[in-house]
Amino acid sequence: MFTGIVEELGEIREVTRLPDAARLTVAAASAVSDARHGDSIAVNGVCLTVVDVRDGTFTADVMSETLLRSNLDGIERGDVVNLERALAVTARLGGHIVQGHVDGVGAVVERSPAEHWELVRIALPSALARYVVEKGSIAVDGISLTVSAVDADSFTVSLIPTTLELTTLGRRAPGDRVNLEVDVLAKYVEKLTAHAARPVSPSPVTTEVTR
Incomplete structure (x- = not known):
């Protein structure tokens, strides 16, 4: 979970293209200061999972679904990206609830x-x-x-x-x-109101037979 308050600008250091995915290595300062394997970091609003941290960089895998739905499909070495670490429970919600799931x-x-x-x-x-x-x-x-x-x-x-x-x-x-x-x-409200608007079919009447 994120708030949409960008912490810093990172730089793409390496892009490895795979048949159905990509692997990005991003240089950063704050974002890698306490990053560990498995942490979530938003890159241009896309929630990615850290798989490696070393020498002021972190590496994350990007699956094909994410590439299809975001502008990370065109990312290149040297590009500058927005970075935000996952929200800590004790932090202020300065922006709004952002999932890192690009629509x-x-x-x-x-x-x-x-x-x-x-x-x-x-x-x-x-x-x-x-x-x-x-x-x-x-x-x-x-x-x-x-x-x-x-x-x-x-x-x-x-x-x-x-x-x-x-x-x-x-x-x-x-x-x-x-x-x-x-x-x-907004998406949850839409689904809930659509469900509420559908007519409810009456339950079938059953007769209990006592023997």
Whole structure:
């Protein structure tokens, strides 16, 4: 479990392509300071399991399902990535509940700089549109953001200087692909309300025969 508050920027040191997977080695400072085999670290919003830690780097395997659903399929050596360690029970929930389970990939459409912030519009896959609402939360490349505007096929977020400086969104150009994770609470509400709306079939009447 994560909060979408990026701890640091890491650098991809090595990418090993396998027939149905990939193995990433990431250089970091804070993220590897207490990392152990089996720990979870979010890389661009994707929850990955640490399989090795050495010399200021950690290594994680990425299965084919994750590659299909995220922008990690195009990751290359030297790329910069957002990193966040799993949430400690005693930590503050500074962003929102983020699972690290990417729902789909969007693309930066346009950037509109202002004096003290920047508006970034991102294309929204149609299958995810119903989960995104104005003033709701969404994770973009693992960054917890508030939706400032939304339409049928895109949404807009407002980025403060800190977010631009300390995350990959400060470097993303129009056309760049970004990982999207919608608010998991919205998905659960949808399923529960759909179930409640279905008519309940009457139970069959049985007659007990006493002998």
